[in-house]
């Protein structure tokens with residue numbers, strides 16, 4: 001208590017002596033002005049006063065920096081708002097931050113690859129050797145033959161599965177107005193079926209609900225070509241939507257490569273090598289037809305998709321290691 005009183009006293013005293021010094025200085029400067037002596041101190045004091053009054057003047061160079069900053073902001077804000085597949089983190093960073101800190105790739109993963117192969121009846125050993133972990137994208141044409149998913153999976157089927165549930169782990173609205181899967185399943189049937197005059201839509205989500213996952217797996221199998229030692233993640237990824245729409249160009253930040261089965265509709269994939277390999281590797285495109293499975297390391301290849309069929313596209317996929 002005594003200590004606080006002491007501090008208060010000393011701060012009041014120093015404020016008083018500062019005030020006295022200011023008054024003395026003004027007095028001296030006044031006297032100097034009276035006798036016409038323009039001292040350096042006097043000049044400095046005026047310059048200081050002028051400086052304080054000066055207004056900020058927006059010049060050409062300021063406009064240039066403002067334009068650069070605005071462009072950077074728009075680019076990163078847009079990119080940051082775009083969804084990409086990621087592992088769940090405690091603190092989720094915008095996708096732009098992930099992309100900036102992405103470790104550089106070894107371009108041997110894409111060197112010499114001219115196109116996405118389409119293969120049939122591929123032996124798992126050969127698949128492992130050529131495609132499973134090499135980074136070379138491939139489409140397998142005969143891996144959904146006995147699946148019931150292409151017939152069963154539809155907007156109405158997913159709607160009935162998710163009725164009253166909040167079971168999606170990650171939801172990607174892309175360009176739609178939807179904020180959740182619940183909102184998607186509330187759209188009108190005519191829009192869901194993309195009848196004439198209705199608004200197009202494209203969305204994606206991951207399912208981590210055990211029960212729903214088990215129901216989904218009643219209708220598809222682990223693709224036969226995956227190596228015996230490979231484990232498929234329990235998280236299913238579903239992408240669904242209308243002609244002309246798809247995912248923007250991006251790279252993912254997930255653990256493993258993925259497979260994705262085209263159950264309905266046709267989807268064009270545009271693949272770009274990582275930025276650091278642009279001069280050594282090729283950009284490629286491939287259209288995945290109903291019944292085909294694309295296998296892609298989405299962590300290494302930048303990818304963009306577009307539905308090219310009139311029919312609504314439905315896909316299911318997962319990561320494997």
Ligand SMILES: O=C(O)CCC(=O)C(=O)O
Pocket residue numbers: 085239246247252258298303305306315
């Ligand atoms: O299937 C799509 O349209 C997008 C898929 C995608 O971006 C992904 O799997 O990371």
